[in-house]
Amino acid sequence: MWKPPERIKFDPDPGPAPDAAEAASARLFSPLQVGPVRLESRTWVPAMVPWRASGDGMVTDDVLDWYERFAKGKPGGLVIEATGIRDVPSGPLLRIGHDRFIPGLKELAARVHQASHGETRLFIQLIDFLAIRRRPERSRYLNEFLAITDAHRAALNMDDAPEAEVRAALAVLGDDALAEILSPREMEALAMGYRERVTDVHLSPIADLPNALPGLFAEAAKRAEVAGIDGAELHYTHAYTMASFLSATNERTDGYGGERENRIRLPLEVYQEVRSRTGAGFAVGCRMSAEECIDEGSNLDDSGYFAAEFAAAGMDFLSLSRGGKFDDAKQPGIGEAAYPYTGRSGYECMPAAISDAFGPFGRNVAAAAQLRASIRAAGHATPVIVTGGIHGFAQAEAILAGGEADAVGAARQGLADPDWFEKIRRGRGAEVRQCTYSNYCEGLDQKHKQVTCKLWDREGLDNAGVKRTSDGKRRTTAPDWR
Ligand SMILES: Cc1cc2nc3c(=O)[nH]c(=O)nc-3n(C[C@H](O)[C@H](O)[C@H](O)COP(=O)(O)O)c2cc1C
């Protein structure tokens, strides 16, 4: 992962923990209405892909264990990882693109509600993503993958030459000379691996996204509702399809790109379709970026506009992340795919202990406060959830007291200690296992390995009932607290 050049090391700084009486009157542990759903507290575990689904996207025992473990800590809201809305193979990522996925998700919802004694509301993050390929070997790319065009032939003065000769001529060129002949997108496919964009409207499935996506999202949300999940979080953040529509880099000219009023059109249409096909008791919100954190991306003014429009449309909540874009991702190794959390924007999404002067804690709070103010100024009470480096009671309470957000999310602190909210609520905050923001877990995610935390994954490995990762070296869930 990219590291800020200042390379200042930060240690977790959770501050003092309250006693049980103080915790009982804390804002953090007061209820919050999220549309039709009541959260028992303002604590939230945002989506985290743990790489535990089966190869065909089904809920496995490991998936059940993972969410059950979070539910035992009784967060107010728990969000199931980014779950694919299409019925297409996508490796061990959870999917919801067909009714056959419902029974597994039903069991998951039941396990979470049971393990939290009904105190945790369960949401599912619904995602669409476009095609991405691994970075190819140079010779294979030039000999096989690159489609030879008239432009290449003209640039090489080889109008009538057989294709094999054109490829051979390209293969002997250095990178600078190659860049004179290949288009920027072709050079990118060579250097980074091919990646589709929402602006590739010459490809009919991409041109057709505004027709296809509202129905796909709505059917997925309906399945979630049938499975007993309490609400859907539409994935409108980071590097994926819907965030790419919102992005200032979206220059589509079909009414779904360009001005921000057009960029928000599809996200609103998706939301409206989801709303119209789900019942009144089912919450629908989205996760969006407070800032894209790339030079050419949407700014805070844009996202304030988007947030107010989503609120006006009736979304039940807005969960805010930031960054995590492909645009500034590092070059992957040959045979690997680009990963949208390896550049500066990736750092903003999952800031680590080695940081700049601001540090990794609460980096998204000021932006969230501004978005919440835009929503309130437009006359809406839509709850805002902020995430990013939140790991202490005082910090969380100050965010709520200052009106910067209505609930606080903690992904990595929740992974380090799924009971941390509950420990604080019981006045036992001294027992919290503090995340050190090492990003070891994020490194596992990047390699598509089962995600665990380095603070507990070797603990009690031989104890009865402890399940191990497929390499046999790590336990799959955090040790029980009590
Ligand atoms: C292993 C891992 C997987 C993640 N998967 C998702 C995901 O599926 N969807 C999403 O919106 N964010 C995902 N995130 C980002 C987190 O939800 C969160 O925004 C980020 O880690 C910053 O919050 P934190 O400082 O509390 O960890 C993931 C983070 C980690 C560490």
Ligand code: SF4
């Ligand atoms: S591995 Fe554990 S300590 Fe390190 S960032 Fe992830 S959750 Fe925090």
